[in-house]
Amino acid sequence: MLVLFWTDVLIYLLVAMVVVFALYARRREHLRAPWREVGRSGVAMGSLVVLAFYVTIGLLDSIHFRPALQPDEEAGKREYAHEILSVFDWLVTPLRERTEKTYSAPFAANLYTKETVELADGRQRRQFPRLKYGARHLDDPATEKTADIVATGLSAAVKGVAVWGLICVMLIAALARKKQQTFRSVFTRMLSGATAVRWRSMLYTFAVLLVISFAAADLSMEYHILGTDKVGEDVFYQTLKSIRTGLVIGTLTTLVMLPFAMLLGIMAGYFGGWIDDVIQYLYTTLSSIPGVLLIAAAVLILQVYLDNHADRFSSIAERADLRLLFLCLILGVTSWTSLCRYLRGETLKLRDTDYIQAATALGVRQFTILTRHVAPNVMHIVLITVVLDFSALVLAEAVLSYVQIGVDPAMNSWGNMINSARLEMAREPIVWWSLFAAFLFMFSLVLAANLFSDALRDAFDPRLRREK
Amino acid sequence: MTAYIVRRLLYAIPILIGVNLLTFVLFFVINTPDDIARSQLGDRRVTAAAIDTWKRAHGYQKPLIYNENAQGLGKLTDTVLFNKSVRLFAFDFGRSDSGRDIGYDIGQRMWPSLAIAVPTLIVGILVNITFALLIALFRGTYIDFWGVVLCVILLSVSSLFYIIGGQYLLSKLFHLVPISGYDTGINATKFLILPVIVGVISGVGSGTRWYRTLFLEEIGKDYVRTARAKGLSEHVVLFRHVLRNALIPLLTGIVVVLPLLFMGSLIVESFFGVPGLGSYTIDGIQRQDFAIVRSMVFLGSVLYIIGLLLTDISYTLVDPRVRLR
Numbered sequence: 093m094l095v096l097f098w099t100d101v102l103i104y105l106l107v108a109m110v111v112v113f114a115l116y117a118r119r120r121e122h123l124r125a126p127w128r129e130v131g132r133s134g135v136a137m138g139s140l141v142v143l144a145f146y147v148t149i150g151l152l153d154s155i156h157f158r159p160a161l162q163p164d165e166e167a168g169k170r171e172y173a174h175e176i177l178s179v180f181d182w183l184v185t186p187l188r189e190r191t192e193k194t195y196s197a198p199f200a201a202n203l204y205t206k207e208t209v210e211l212a213d214g215r216q217r218r219q220f221p222r223l224k225y226g227a228r229h230l231d232d233p234a235t236e237k238t239a240d241i242v243a244t245g246l247s248a249a250v251k252g253v254a255v256w257g258l259i260c261v262m263l264i265a266a267l268a269r270k271k272q273q274t275f276r277s278v279f280t281r282m283l284s285g286a287t288a289v290r291w292r293s294m295l296y297t298f299a300v301l302l303v304i305s306f307a308a309a310d311l312s313m314e315y316h317i318l319g320t321d322k323v324g325e326d327v328f329y330q331t332l333k334s335i336r337t338g339l340v341i342g343t344l345t346t347l348v349m350l351p352f353a354m355l356l357g358i359m360a361g362y363f364g365g366w367i368d369d370v371i372q373y374l375y376t377t378l379s380s381i382p383g384v385l386l387i388a389a390a391v392l393i394l395q396v397y398l399d400n401h402a403d404r405f406s407s408i409a410e411r412a413d414l415r416l417l418f419l420c421l422i423l424g425v426t427s428w429t430s431l432c433r434y435l436r437g438e439t440l441k442l443r444d445t446d447y448i449q450a451a452t453a454l455g456v457r458q459f460t461i462l463t464r465h466v467a468p469n470v471m472h473i474v475l476i477t478v479v480l481d482f483s484a485l486v487l488a489e490a491v492l493s494y495v496q497i498g499v500d501p502a503m504n505s506w507g508n509m510i511n512s513a514r515l516e517m518a519r520e521p522i523v524w525w526s527l528f529a530a531f532l533f534m535f536s537l538v539l540a541a542n543l544f545s546d547a548l549r550d551a552f553d554p555r556l557r558r559e560k
Numbered sequence: 561m562t563a564y565i566v567r568r569l570l571y572a573i574p575i576l577i578g579v580n581l582l583t584f585v586l587f588f589v590i591n592t593p594d595d596i597a598r599s600q601l602g603d604r605r606v607t608a609a610a611i612d613t614w615k616r617a618h619g620y621q622k623p624l625i626y627n628e629n630a631q632g633l634g635k636l637t638d639t640v641l642f643n644k645s646v647r648l649f650a651f652d653f654g655r656s657d658s659g660r661d662i663g664y665d666i667g668q669r670m671w672p673s674l675a676i677a678v679p680t681l682i683v684g685i686l687v688n689i690t691f692a693l694l695i696a697l698f699r700g701t702y703i704d705f706w707g708v709v710l711c712v713i714l715l716s717v718s719s720l721f722y723i724i725g726g727q728y729l730l731s732k733l734f735h736l737v738p739i740s741g742y743d744t745g746i747n748a749t750k751f752l753i754l755p756v757i758v759g760v761i762s763g764v765g766s767g768t769r770w771y772r773t774l775f776l777e778e779i780g781k782d783y784v785r786t787a788r789a790k791g792l793s794e795h796v797v798l799f800r801h802v803l804r805n806a807l808i809p810l811l812t813g814i815v816v817v818l819p820l821l822f823m824g825s826l827i828v829e830s831f832f833g834v835p836g837l838g839s840y841t842i843d844g845i846q847r848q849d850f851a852i853v854r855s856m857v858f859l860g861s862v863l864y865i866i867g868l869l870l871t872d873i874s875y876t877l878v879d880p881r882v883r884l885r
Contacts, residue, residue, distance in 0.1 A: 377578035380868075382860040384826055388845045389586060389853050396599045396848065483716065490718045491827055495842055510720050517728070531721055539716040546712070 093172045095156040097413040099340050099420075103154045106347050126472075129551040134285070134293035136547030141297040142540035145305075146335055153180035153336040176409050180336075184329060187312055190225040192324035195516075198525050199241060199315045200226055201233030226316045244314065245307045252306035256299045263291070319525035322512065331529040333504035338537060340416060341423070341489040341499075342482040349424030349431070354474065357432040358466055361439025362458075371432070379429035384492075390422040391497040412500035419492070419499060423485060431477045438470045472552040479545040483538045490534065506530040561876070565869065572865045579861045580645045583854055588640060593620035596850060618851075619643055619654075644854070653855040658847070662855050666837065670822055672742055673829065673836030675752055677821040680759035684767060685814065687760055689803075692771035697798055699776065708772070714765030722762040723831045730754055740833035755832045759825070774809055778802045808879050815874045819863035823856070 117123035130136050158172040159182075181188055195204035202220035210216055222228075230236045268278040285292045308328070311317050318327040360371035378386075398411060405411040442448060442465075451461050492498035493507025494514075501508060513526035588596075597614040598606055614620075622639050647654060653662035695707040731739040737754045778784065779802055787797045822837065829838035837856070844852030 373574065373578065377575050377582065380575055380861045380864045381579055381582070381857055382820065382823065382864060385841065385853070385857045385860050388841065389583065389857055392845055392848060392850070392853060393586060396595055399599050400595045487718050490720055494720055495826060495830065495845070497845060506718075507720075510718075510724075514724065517724070517732075522728075527721075527724065531717075534718060535716055538718075539713065542712050542716050 093158045093160070095158055095176050097156060097410070098417045099344060099413055100154050100156060102344050102347060102417075103151070103340065106343055107151070109347075126551040128288065130547050131289040133547040133551075134290040135543050137290040138293040138297040139540035139544040139547075141294050141301065142536060143544060145301055146339065146537055146540075149180060149332060150336045150339040152183065153178045153333065155179045174407070176407060178336075180332070184332070187326050187329040187332075190316075190326065192223050192225065192316070192320045194320070194322060194324055195523055196223055196226060196316060196320045196324075198317055198319040199237070199311075200319065201230065201237060204523070223316075226320075227314065229314060241311065241315070244310050248307040248310035249303045251310075252303040253299070255306070256295075256302045259298075260295055263295075267291075318529040321509075321526055322516075327509075327526050327529045330504050330509060330526075331506070331533045334506045334509065334530070335533065335537070337416065337499055337503060337505040338486045338489060338534070341420060342485045342541075344417070344420040345423045345427065345485050346478045346481055348421055349428035350474065350478070353428040353431040354435060354467070354470075357435025358439050358462060358470065360432070361436040362443055362462060362466060368436075371436070375429040375432050378425065381426075383426040386426050387419075387422050387492060388495075388497050390425075391419065391492075394418050408500075408502050412503040415500045416503065419489075423488065427481060427485075431474070434473050434477065435470055438473055439466055442466055442469055476545075476549050476552055479541075479548050482545065483541040486534065486538055486541070490530075506534045565873070568869050568872070572869075575865060576649070576858075576861065580648065580858065583857050584641055584645050587850055587854060588644075593640070596620070599848060644851075648855065648858045654851060656844070656849050656851045658849060662852060665840065666855070666859070669835055669837050669840050671836075672748070672834050673823065673825075673838060674821060675748060676755050676759070676828065676834060676836065677825065679752065679756045680763075681814070681817070681821065683756060684760045684763050687764060688767035688771050689810075691764065691768040692775055693798060693803065695768065695772050696775040696779065696802070697794065699779070708769065711765045711769040711772075714761075715769070716765075717762075719762040719827065722758050723828065726754055726758040726761070727831075730757070740831070742832075742834045751832070751834070755828050755834065759828060770813075771806075771810065774806045775802055778806045781805075808875070811874055811878055812871045815871045816864075816867040818870065819867040820860070822863060823860055 117127065156176050156178045158174070158176055161173050193203060196202070197204060200223065202222055205220070206218045207221050208216050209219055209221055222233075227233050227237060227240075230240060264275060264278050264282065268275045271278070281287055282291050282295075308317060312326070312328055316326050316328065318331065321327055321330065356371045356374070360368045394415065398405075398415070405414070448461060448465055451465055489498055489505060490507035490510060493505055494511050496511075498507050499505045509526050509530040513523065513530070516523040516526075593615055594611055597611040597620070601610060601614060620640055622643065644654070651663065653666065656662050656665070691707070695704050698704050698707075727739050730736045731754065737750055739754075740751075742748060742751050775798075779798075783805075784797060784801060787801050788794075792801075823841075826838040826842055828834075829836045830842045833839070841853065841856045843849075844856065
């Protein structure tokens with residue numbers, strides 16, 4: 093049975109918007125030109141592949157359902173489990189279900205803490221017990237483990253390279269067919285990086301990602317490749333689940349603020365007069381409250397609300413989702429003011445251009461002028477802001493969760509992972525893997541987003557384009 | 561000039577009223593004082609009498625905005641809005657929900673915040689300018705390219721990792737400085753080193769990149785070409801001409817944060833156990849102390865508005881072409 097969370101619905105909406113925009117931009121040369129420039133940048137296309145990888149996992153994790161239980165013969169109607177799963181959860185079921193007792197290091201065969209174990213002859217001894225699932229297939233982990241890891245990893249890597257090669261051949265064949273060239277000429281041009289779209293850097297990045305994910309997939313069937321946390325849950329699973337949280341914060345925040353910022357910014361710039369004054373007063377007031385404090389206050393209030401109305405939510409997941417959405421809203425409120433200010437300035441400039449004057453003189457309705465002449469011409473500012481804000485928001489989530497004004501503690505997020513790992517810093521040997529996992533995934537996402545947004549800004553900002 | 565400042569100060573009043581109304585609505589209309597009392601008392605089945613006592617003790621017993629039973633002006637002043645919000649304008653913060661004097665606490669906790677924020681800002685700016693000038697000097701070379709790449713890498717790392725990494729490396733591995741804590745007077749220095757280092761490093765990526773664009777923008781201008789044409793060396797051009805002119809946007813970016821230094825940094829302070837205003841706010845949040853959070857929001861807005869005013873004034877000081885009317 094399908095379950096729809098609020099954030100899910102908004103994510104679908106966002107995907108639909110991106111698709112519509114892509115179709116719209118396809119047919120218009122002035123919109124295609126900057127994208128072509130982005131396509132020429134190797135770094136940007138490589139980052140795009142990484143981002144696409146994250147987005148795929150995030151989307152898979154955004155389709156929620158309640159699995160059907162074993163059908164009851166007599167009743168004849170299907171019963172559904174109370175637990176809500178996503179498609180991604182279902183795909184990685186072994187990862188999700190194989191929980192240990194407590195901490196264990198990456199690739200470990202034994203638990204992190206000692207336990208009293210009864211030996212075969214009845215005596216008791218304190219030792220590190222074997223894990224329930226990690227390295228279970230080995231008889232003597234001390235001697236066999238390294239060889240097994242290398243063998244499994246290599247065979248998975250070979251599989252990854254094979255799949256990659258297949259995809260490459262298919263892609264080149266498809267391109268050759270489309271451009272009516274020989275397979276060979278497309279191949280050599282791609283290898284030398286002379287194509288209009290930088291396929292080479294995309295495919296190299298893709299190769300690295302495929303090899304890593306194949307190796308990770310195969311190894312995580314036998315080991316906990318990033319260890320387990322305090323309650324024995326696989327850290328690799330947690331960090332993969334956190335991807336959705338990060339993406340939701342990074343994208344939905346801008347989505348919810350966009351209508352307000354655009355409407356108010358354009359109106360303030362276009363109409364001027366008292367409308368301008370009111371809107372300026374509004375955003376000056378909002379922006380003079382330091383962002384963190386406003387978020388803190390708002391989340392505090394939400395907490396009180398949730399405490400007092402606990403009975404309104406059927407599950408923890410639903411409550412966590414509402415809190416996530418609320419966090420997006422409040423982050424949006426704190427960040428729309430700068431976009432609004434930019435848009436106002438740009439519209440002020442546009443208002444005096446000849447084509448708007450002409451439209452006014454010809455008696456075009458004001459609403460039509462705003463939607464047909466002004467809005468499309470400020471879109472580049474919107475796009476640049478949205479993309480530039482993304483990485484900052486992903487980072488902000490971690491910080492906010494750390495000070496406990498972020499996402500719900502029950503939700504998987506990098507901030508929560510760091511927060512819980514921080515408490516174990518003093519342990520000896522140090523429990524580093526949760527931090528490492530959060531760092532690795534967050535860093536690669538933010539780095540890719542930063543590199544991509546830089547290329548995008550260079551391509552779309554007319555001021556920069558003129559300087560070239 | 562004076563007229564301008566006075567007008568700007570007067571203009572700040574409606575904004576502060578707006579901020580105040582906004583926080584008031586946020587705090588007391590979404591959750592009624594009854595809700596707050598219930599969550600403070602911690603139990604869902606508290607008696608009405610207990611709620612009343614709590615409200616009376618913390619001054620929430622009056623009507624929210626309009627008091628029908630009072631006489632004359634008391635209709636407006638004998639309310640929660642007046643007692644909790646309007647007094648903030650006189651910087652009378654009142655008592656926190658745990659009964660402490662907020663104004664006194666702010667006065668006490670301001671100094672540790674400043675002790676961390678001011679050195680971080682100064683050292684940070686010096687480091688950023690140095691790196692940015694270095695990169696600008698080698699613009700178009702591999703040093704420029706890899707410098708920018710390094711900046712992007714640095715700014716892609718969450719500040720939490722800088723803090724954790726710094727604590728682990730300097731305190732746990734090398735035992736150079738204490739992990740966290742604070743002391744009074746000169747003894748505080750050893751507690752300050754680590755937060756300052758971490759603060760500088762976590763800002764270096766974005767700072768250097770931003771300053772680099774400022775310098776490069778200046779380098780493309782005509783007066784730089786003139787300076788080169790008359791035979792000045794690249795160093796003189798960069799340090800005497802470009803740096804001075806780039807100071808204008810640079811300075812205005814700095815001045816606006818100056819007043820906010822009082823507020824300290826929430827994350828750094830709570831990580832390092834410094835009893836500043838940042839950790840005060842965090843404590844307030846975690847104890848769900850509305851009075852503290854509201855005072856800090858108000859204080860933050862006042863400081864921000866002062867910052868904007870100072871920015872405008874500093875424009876006229878560094879750039880004689882700018883006239884404030």
